[in-house]
Amino acid sequence: MWSRRAALGGIGLALSTGLAGCSALNRPDPTVVGTEVEGGIEALFGDTDVYVTVQNDGGAGDVAVTLELxxxxxxxxxxxxxxxxxxxxxxxRVTFSVDVPEDTEEVSASAEAA
Incomplete structure (x- = not known):
């Protein structure tokens, strides 16, 4: 037989577990929606700015944006x-100021919740 205290404790546990699940849903959900090279792809050598546009469709938080050449x-x-x-x-729009290696042919970017 359940006591009143055990029943209330179980309800409190269920509520806190439910709230913890909701906070996990509020994490950032980032997607890279564009990548732009200052001066165009033809200017992709030496010191160059590369702009990565990220859309966060989730909650507030830190996002790790990665650029690969x-x-x-x-x-x-x-x-x-x-x-x-x-x-x-x-x-x-996240700006990467990089020294582009001479053999660079492609720019790739990704984003994920940090």
Whole structure:
């Protein structure tokens, strides 16, 4: 037989577990929606700014934005990550100032909750 104290304790546990599950749903949900190279892809050598636009469709929090520069065979020549704070449903442009290796053929970017 359940006592009143045990029943109330069980309800409190169920509520706190439910709330913990809701907070996990409020994490950032970032997606890279665009990548732009200052001066265009033809200017992709030496000191260059690369802009990565990220859309956060989730809650507020930190997002790790990663930029990779690859050669023609897909080998990563440069890998740089920035952690950026996002508000819920916010879009931001993240600037990477990089020294682009000579053999760079492709720019790739990704974003994930940090």
């Amino acid at each position: 690859l050669d023609s065979e897909g080998t990563v020549l440069l890998d740089e990550t920035q952690t950026v704070s996002f508000e819920a449903d916010e879009r931001k």
